[in-house]
Amino acid sequence: MDIKDYIAPFAVWKRAFEKPFTVKKPIDERPGAPGYRGFHMNDADKCVGCGTCEAICMNKAIDLVPVDGRDAKEGDSGLRPRMDYGRCCWCALCVDICPSGSLSMSNEYVWVDSDPEAFRYTPGVEAKPWDGSELGYRRAEGYRLLDGERVKMPELDHGEAVRSFLELVKGYSREQAMKEADRCVSCGVCIASCPAHMDIPAYIKAVRDGDMEGGLRILYETNPFPEACGRVCTHLCESACSIGTGGDPVAIRWLKRYIADQVELSDYAKALPRKEAPTGKKVAVIGAGPGGLSAAYYLALLGHDVTVYEKDGEAGGMLRYGIPDYRLPYPALDKDIGYIEGLGVQIERGKAVGADLSLASLRSSHDAVYLSTGLPTAYALEVPGDKHPRVLDGVAVLAAATRGEKLGLGKRVAVIGGGNVAMDAARTALRHGSEVDILYRRREEDMPADAEEIREAKAEGARLVEKAIPIEVKDSGGDGALFVWNEARMVLKEEGKRPVPEAIPGAVHEDRYDSIISAIGQGPDLSFVTETDGIPMKRFKPVIAADGRTDAGDVFAGGDLTNERKDAISAIADGHRAALGIDRMLSGKEL
Amino acid sequence: MSREKTHVIPPAERAEPDLSSGKYLVMWQGPQHPGITGNMSLKLVAEGDTVVDCETHVGYLHRGFEKLMEDRLWMQNFPLVCRIAVPEPDFNEYCYAAALEELAGVEIPDKAVWLRTLSLEMIRLASFLMWIGGQAGAFGHGTIAQWSVTMRDYVLDLFEELSGGRIYHMYIIPGGVRSDVPKDFFKHVLETMTIIRKNLDDIELVMFHNVVFKMRAQGLGWIPREWVDEYGITGPNARAAGADRDLRKDPGYLAYPRLDFKSITGTRSDAYGRAEVRLAEMYQSIDLIRQIVDRMPKDGPFREKLPNPLYWKIPAGETYVSAECTRGEYGFYVVSDGSDKPRRVTVRGPSYTHAISLMERLARGVNIADVAGLMVSLHTYPPEIER
Numbered sequence: 001m002d003i004k005d006y007i008a009p010f011a012v013w014k015r016a017f018e019k020p021f022t023v024k025k026p027i028d029e030r031p032g033a034p035g036y037r038g039f040h041m042n043d044a045d046k047c048v049g050c051g052t053c054e055a056i057c058m059n060k061a062i063d064l065v066p067v068d069g070r071d072a073k074e075g076d077s078g079l080r081p082r083m084d085y086g087r088c089c090w091c092a093l094c095v096d097i098c099p100s101g102s103l104s105m106s107n108e109y110v111w112v113d114s115d116p117e118a119f120r121y122t123p124g125v126e127a128k129p130w131d132g133s134e135l136g137y138r139r140a141e142g143y144r145l146l147d148g149e150r151v152k153m154p155e156l157d158h159g160e161a162v163r164s165f166l167e168l169v170k171g172y173s174r175e176q177a178m179k180e181a182d183r184c185v186s187c188g189v190c191i192a193s194c195p196a197h198m199d200i201p202a203y204i205k206a207v208r209d210g211d212m213e214g215g216l217r218i219l220y221e222t223n224p225f226p227e228a229c230g231r232v233c234t235h236l237c238e239s240a241c242s243i244g245t246g247g248d249p250v251a252i253r254w255l256k257r258y259i260a261d262q263v264e265l266s267d268y269a270k271a272l273p274r275k276e277a278p279t280g281k282k283v284a285v286i287g288a289g290p291g292g293l294s295a296a297y298y299l300a301l302l303g304h305d306v307t308v309y310e311k312d313g314e315a316g317g318m319l320r321y322g323i324p325d326y327r328l329p330y331p332a333l334d335k336d337i338g339y340i341e342g343l344g345v346q347i348e349r350g351k352a353v354g355a356d357l358s359l360a361s362l363r364s365s366h367d368a369v370y371l372s373t374g375l376p377t378a379y380a381l382e383v384p385g386d387k388h389p390r391v392l393d394g395v396a397v398l399a400a401a402t403r404g405e406k407l408g409l410g411k412r413v414a415v416i417g418g419g420n421v422a423m424d425a426a427r428t429a430l431r432h433g434s435e436v437d438i439l440y441r442r443r444e445e446d447m448p449a450d451a452e453e454i455r456e457a458k459a460e461g462a463r464l465v466e467k468a469i470p471i472e473v474k475d476s477g478g479d480g481a482l483f484v485w486n487e488a489r490m491v492l493k494e495e496g497k498r499p500v501p502e503a504i505p506g507a508v509h510e511d512r513y514d515s516i517i518s519a520i521g522q523g524p525d526l527s528f529v530t531e532t533d534g535i536p537m538k539r540f541k542p543v544i545a546a547d548g549r550t551d552a553g554d555v556f557a558g559g560d561l562t563n564e565r566k567d568a569i570s571a572i573a574d575g576h577r578a579a580l581g582i583d584r585m586l587s588g589k590e591l
Numbered sequence: 592m593s594r595e596k597t598h599v600i601p602p603a604e605r606a607e608p609d610l611s612s613g614k615y616l617v618m619w620q621g622p623q624h625p626g627i628t629g630n631m632s633l634k635l636v637a638e639g640d641t642v643v644d645c646e647t648h649v650g651y652l653h654r655g656f657e658k659l660m661e662d663r664l665w666m667q668n669f670p671l672v673c674r675i676a677v678p679e680p681d682f683n684e685y686c687y688a689a690a691l692e693e694l695a696g697v698e699i700p701d702k703a704v705w706l707r708t709l710s711l712e713m714i715r716l717a718s719f720l721m722w723i724g725g726q727a728g729a730f731g732h733g734t735i736a737q738w739s740v741t742m743r744d745y746v747l748d749l750f751e752e753l754s755g756g757r758i759y760h761m762y763i764i765p766g767g768v769r770s771d772v773p774k775d776f777f778k779h780v781l782e783t784m785t786i787i788r789k790n791l792d793d794i795e796l797v798m799f800h801n802v803v804f805k806m807r808a809q810g811l812g813w814i815p816r817e818w819v820d821e822y823g824i825t826g827p828n829a830r831a832a833g834a835d836r837d838l839r840k841d842p843g844y845l846a847y848p849r850l851d852f853k854s855i856t857g858t859r860s861d862a863y864g865r866a867e868v869r870l871a872e873m874y875q876s877i878d879l880i881r882q883i884v885d886r887m888p889k890d891g892p893f894r895e896k897l898p899n900p901l902y903w904k905i906p907a908g909e910t911y912v913s914a915e916c917t918r919g920e921y922g923f924y925v926v927s928d929g930s931d932k933p934r935r936v937t938v939r940g941p942s943y944t945h946a947i948s949l950m951e952r953l954a955r956g957v958n959i960a961d962v963a964g965l966m967v968s969l970h971t972y973p974p975e976i977e978r
Contacts, residue, residue, distance in 0.1 A: 001805055008800035011793065012734050021741040033748075035773060037755040055901055058667035091670030091761050096769075097900065105755075137755045140770035142892065145666070145900050182899045208902060 032107035037090045037137040039108050040083050042124030044070070047102035049077035050187035050242035053094035056145075061087035062094060067125045074193045075240035085119035092137050097145045099185065100245035106133035148247020151180040153254055158459040162430050165326045168456070169231070169254075174210075177258040181207035183243055184250045193240035195565060196222045196573040200237055200252055207255050213271035215259035220272050223572050224297040224340055225290050227332040228319050230257025234450060234567045260335075268339050275343060276303035281586045284309065284366040286353050289317020290568045291559030292372035293337060294575030295582070296345045302583045306345045309362070311352035313403075317374055318560070319568060321399040322421060324428050354528030363533075363554060368582045371529075371542065371557040372575065375522035375566065381416065385473030386518070390481040394425040394519030401428050409434050410514020414483050415462075416440075416470060417519035418447035423454060425517045426462045436461070437511070439468040439485060441501050469503055473516060480514040524561050547581025548574060556582055598813035598861055601955035606643045608636050615643070620962055622651045628725060628966065629973030631946065637959055645954035645962075647947045653977040660936045665691060666765065666900035668933065672923075673759045675938055676975040678721055681714040682916040683938070684763035686923035689844075690912040691765045694927050695905045699895050703767030705887035708846040710753070710762055711914065712883065713780075716787070716876040717746040718917045719869055722970050726866055727798055729964040730807050735798055742787045749780055767894030777884045784877045791873055799867065808863035812953045812965045815860065823944040826919025827872065828969060831857035831865040838915035850882050862968035869917075869970070904931050918942060918970050940975025947976070 032038050044067075054062040064079035072078035081094070081103070095103045103123075108130040113119065121128070130136075154170040155161075161168050172180060186201035194200065199218050206215030219226040233253050241249030263271060281304045285292045288310035296306045314320055316333050341347060353359055353373075362369055378393035380386050392409075394417065400407055411434060415426040418440035426436045438457065440447060443466050447454055458464060467488040474482040487507035490499040526542075529535055535552045536543045541562050548556040558574030560566045583589075608615045621632035630651035636644040656675055660668045672687040673680030685707055692699060720743035724736030747757040752773055754762035762769050798804055818824060819834045829836055837854035839847040852875055857868040897903060907929035913922035919941030926935040950969060957965055 001802055004800050005802040005805055009797050009803075011797050015734075015738075015793075021738075021744075033751040033755065035755045035770070036751060052901075056664075056667065058663050058670060089670055089674075089759070090756065091759075092755065093666070093670060093900075140893075143770060143894055145897075147896070147899070182902060185899070185901060 032109050032136070034107065034135045035137055036105070036107035036109065036135070037092045038106045039111060039128065039130050040094075040123040041104050041106055041128075041131055041133065041136070042081060042122075043102040043104075044080055044124035046100050046245070047080055047098075047124065048075055048100055048189060048242050048245055049079035049081075050099060050185065050189050051077070051079065051081070052097050052099055052146075052185045052187055052242065053081050053103055055185065055187075056093045056097045058091070058093070059087040059089055061085075061089075065122060067122060072192065074236070075189060075242075075245075077187075077189055077192075080122050080125055082120060082122045086116075093145075095137060096139055096143070097185075098139075099146060099242045099247075101139065104139075105137035106130035107136040108133065144246075146185065146243065146247075147183050148243070150183070150248035150251050151176045153251065158456070161326065162427075162460040165324065165431060167329050168326050171261055172251075172254055172258045177207050177255060178210075180251050181205075181255055185242065187242045189242050190237035190240045190252060193236045195236070195567075195570040196576065198222045198237075198256075203259060204250070204252070204255055207258060212259055212262040213267070216263050216268065216271045217273070219256060219259060222576060223569070224294055225319070225336045225568065225572055226256055226260035227336045228290065228328055229569055229572070230254070230260050231328045231332060232319070232323055233569050234565075236569075265335050265338055265342075269342070272339075273301065275301055278305065279303040279586065281305065281368070282307070282366045283368045283370065283582060283586075284362045285370045285372060286359075286362070287317060287372040287374060287559070288312075288315035288337075288347050288349075289372060289374050289559060289571060290319055291374070291571030291575040292317070292370065293340050293345070294572040295370045295372065295556075295558070295579045296575075297340045297343065298576050298579035299582060300340070300343045300345045302579070304583070304586065307366075308345060308347045309351050309353055309357075310347060310349050311355075312399075313350050315347050315349060321402050322395060322424070324398065324401060324424050324431075326427070326431070327424070352528075359528055359530070359533055366554075367586055368554045368556065370548070370575070370578050370582065371555060371561060372559040372571065373525065374560040374571070375524050377523045377525045378518065379521045379523060381470055381473070381518045381520065383470045383472050385475075385481075388473045388475065388481050388516075390479075390514065391473055391516045391518055394421045394517050395522060397425050397517055398428060401432075407432050409517075410480060411435060412480070412513045413437070413515045413517060414439055414511070414513040415517045415519060417521070418442065418449055419519060419521065420449045420453055421522075422517075422519035423449045423457045425519050426457050427460055429515075429517065430457075430460050430462060434514075435463075437463045437465055437513075439465045439470070439483075441467065441469050441488065443467065443490060446498065467501055468509075469501055471508065474510075476512050480512050481516055482510050482512055483516055484508060484510050526561075545581075546577070547584070548578035549581050549585070554585070598810040599956055600813065600815060601952050603952070605951075606636075606955065608638070608643050610636070614638055618959075621648075625725070625728065625963070628971060631973040631976065633950070633954070633962065633966070635954070635959065635962065640959045642954050642957050642959060642962060645951045647951055649947070649973065649977050652974050656978045657936050657938065660933050662932065664900060664931055665903050665905055665933065668936075669764055670759070670761050673761055674974075675978055676916075676921075676940060676972050677758065678972060679714050679718045679916055679921075680759050680761075681710050681763060682914050682921045683923070684761065685711060685845075685914055686912045686921060686938075687925070687936075688763050688765040689914075690910050690923050690925040691905060693910045693912060694908050694925065695765075695897075695903075697766060697895055697897065699767045700892045702771075702888050702891045702893045703895075705846050705883060706768045706772070706893060707763050708850075709780075709880065709883045709887070710750070710760065710768075711845070712876050712879045713746055713749060714760075715917050716873060716880070717743045717750075719873045719876070720746070720787075722869065722917065722967065723794060723798070723866070723873075725967045726862075726964070727794075727804070729967045730804055732798060732801070732804065735794055738790055738794060742790050745783050745786060749776075749783055752776055752779065764894070766897045767892070769894070771893050780880060780884055784880055788874070788877050791870070791877075795870060799870065805863065807961060807964060808866065808968070809859075809861055811862040811957065811961055812968055813861045814949070814953070818949075822949045824919070824949065825941050825944075826915070826917065826970075827857075827865055827868045828919065828945060828949075830855060831868045832860040833857070838913055838920060844914060846883065846887070849886065850879055852879055862964060865968050865970075872917075902931060904929060913939070916941065918945065918972065921975075938975065938978050940972065940978070942971035942973065943976050945969045946971035946973065
């Protein structure tokens with residue numbers, strides 16, 4: 001101890017003349033740092049109510065709740081996260097994980113209220129003073145807890161693909177499938193948008209768990225065509241996928257295919273449910289497309305005796321005759337159909353109702369009939385000369401290709417239309433060595449075909465001619481035909497409606513083609529239904545109840561014939577619904 | 592004029608005072624007491640104003656973190672662990688993240704290594720600043736506590752800027768850190784270090800050259816060198832006793848092997864000597880922070896991509912990861928059974944040994960008025976004792 005130890009402490013006095021460190025009212029005068037984790041904000045329009053924030057919250061401080069004026073719609077659960085500030089620890093994992101990026105935090109940190117209930121609120125729905133704050137915690141750039149990038153699907157090179165009918169998409173490997181399945185957050189927003197309401201999160205979980213048989217079981221609960229749908233489904237689920245709001249949607253369709261591909265047909269029976277005891281009831285299904293066979297599968301499972309009548313030589317309907325095998329190889333389709341047949345479903349191939357037997361006789365020999373005849377008749381171009389021998393029907397061309405017939409399309413081919421049939425016809429023609437122009441009356445973005453089909457058709461060498469209105473087909477004097485079309489411009493006729501093409505006067509083109517494939521849509525062929533059958537029709541379609549039942553009582557209908565979407569998955573869903581409806585009727589357990 | 596207290600080594604055996612004799616006074620210090628630095632109690636038996644027996648009581652702060660973690664996903668535990676030791680959350684974050692990375696075989700980017708080192712050094716400084724206020728306050732020097740707590744707040748300002756949180760930073764996340772440094776952050780760090788260094792000079796002058804502090808702290812709570820292993824003493828408490836042990840040096844982790852510094856050991860193992868070691872470590876921390884700002888890579892990724900946190904499964908295994916915190920060895924023992932949640936997590940907080948068995952022994956023979964000073968001189972945090 002020396003003299004310094006007695007004097008030095010008085011040095012504190014020098015601070016008496018300095019500005020104090022603290023200010024009087026720090027809460028009034030000090031804003032939080034620009035990245036402060038303050039109160040939550042949610043862009044309620046960007047949010048899709050997927051609930052991933054709720055799933056990651058370790059304090060269970062977030063609840064997804066219904067909010068006024070916001071209904072569930074495709075890709076949006078209609079729910080929004082509600083915060084409980086009695087539980088929240090402001091860790092911001094919810095902000096970090098939010099797939100859409102709608103959640104963020106303001107830098108506000110003072111909120112005084114005498115009502116404890118006030119601290120449970122729904123950001124973005126209940127207005128708060130900090131809404132829209134520019135400052136506060138945001139997910140750092142380059143930092144995401146979820147992977148926004150889809151695992152790339154191995155595909156044939158387009159140059160190579162167009163030279164053969166080999167399957168374009170090769171399918172995921174185990175490692176790729178696991179990685180892709182890991183991107184899913186199991187929010188289930190996709191389920192509502194799938195016409196068959198497949199339990200998508202559950203089968204993706206099965207992929208993650210490596211439980212292929214369990215996965216297959218989940219697939220067959222709602223869809224007996226996993227091989228086909230795993231390849232060509234219109235995948236509405238992926239448009240609804242919450243991961244797609246901030247990156248690539250999860251490749252749900254490819255994961256479904258992965259499961260089905262992993263299980264051998266001989267192992268299906270082990271994984272899938274057994275048939276119930278025979279009921280002694282007989283059901284006839286007309287049309288062995290995905291819808292008809294789907295109905296047949298579920299009816300057979302319920303113990304009914306099912307016979308399917310198919311006019312063509314093979315079962316599968318549009319899946320076989322409308323979709324080329326580079327998209328859906330026949331062995332994959334045969335696997336799906338094989339399991340249904342293996343369950344005891346009889347398929348009478350080459351037997352057309354109408355020509356070979358009447359609907360009335362079917363009704364008398366069966367307890368119920370399911371009409372699932374689809375849309376086999378192509379619409380005509382409805383322009384002068386549309387009966388020209390070089391004007392071909394797109395569906396017929398695809399069916400001929402399936403049967404292995406010689407197409408003889410010639411060198412230059414025009415495909416008229418913008419749907420999937422048009423794309424398939426164009427790509428089939430390309431594979432037969434033709435040069436292909438696709439002419440569509442509107443713009444590319446208006447095309448009803450899947451975006452990837454359009455992209456692939458173009459990549460394989462098809463030339464897309466937009467805004468081309470067909471006027472006439474004329475004889476070219478030689479082998480081919482002259483296609484006359486008018487260039488159009490898009491005109492907005494009515495606010496809120498999509499623009500319509502309007503011919504530009506004088507801008508008429510005349511091109512010579514060896515073949516002109518018309519693919520502008522198809523209609524039903526119900527010539528076998530007579531008035532005495534007593535099935536009410538509206539605009540050439542049977543009128544049905546929610547379960548597919550017509551007024552005729554024992555006759556049900558579904559698939560492309562009745563629904564608006566006209567795709568395989570909707571037909572499958574209709575088939576399932578009708579099967580349950582028929583079962584209720586047959587068992588007397590009507591609702 | 593020179594007068595220095597000599598130290599006495601308290602006996603190893605507990606006295607068994609006859610409480611019915613009327614000679615003794617039993618009193619509780621804590622659970623609410625500034626000298627306790629958290630929620631725990633000392634049951635003191637005094638004869639006159641001299642403590643003859645001390646019994647530590649914990650249980651006021653048991654929140655069951657370790658058990659809670661078994662029921663949460665690996666990533667969900669990341670906001671939880673920081674709450675185990677409130678004044679130094681970052682060591683929990685680091686040990687937990689590093690343990691997971693080791694088990695999962697994840698290599699983090701170099702920038703994240705440096706940013707983690709930076710945040711650990713910043714919190715070391717903040718934690719010591721809080722301690723020095725407590726130490727001075729325990730001997731009646733409240734003014735120093737005002738200064739040092741303000742300085743700590745300046746460090747918390749930096750944390751707020753970096754991570755968005757002042758107390759619970761939740762910055763060190765498995766896979767790296769949560770964000771890059773904001774604009775002008777390093778400038779603010781260096782400015783703050785200059786202010787704190789100047790203040791430390793003032794504190795050094797008025798606290799360490801202070802007759803009251805010297806008289807009360809010197810000779811108080813002497814820890815003989817041989818107790819270090821016997822009691823499992825680590826950190827400045829061990830280094831003041833002459834044990835040259837610093838996990839940052841040996842084995843070294845994060846960016847510490849790439850920084851120039853020496854492990855600081857003391858010459859006297861009493862409350863005063865421990866304070867000296869800690870003060871020197873505060874200066875060292877400032878120096879290390881400056882080195883980090885100077886040497887760390889300014890570009891590059893700050894986080895390694897991890898699997899989806901909702902399903903992240905960590906291969907079965909176990910590991911122990913430790914770090915040198917202000918009180919000594921802080922460690923996480925983590926066991927995975929290969930699932931998406933930990934099978935077992937155990938936290939080793941240095942206060943467990945310092946505040947229980949060591950404190951009980953050191954308190955014997957101490958004046959009641961010095962118990963708080965003694966407790967603070969061991970620098971313990973009750974929250975990490977019981978988790």
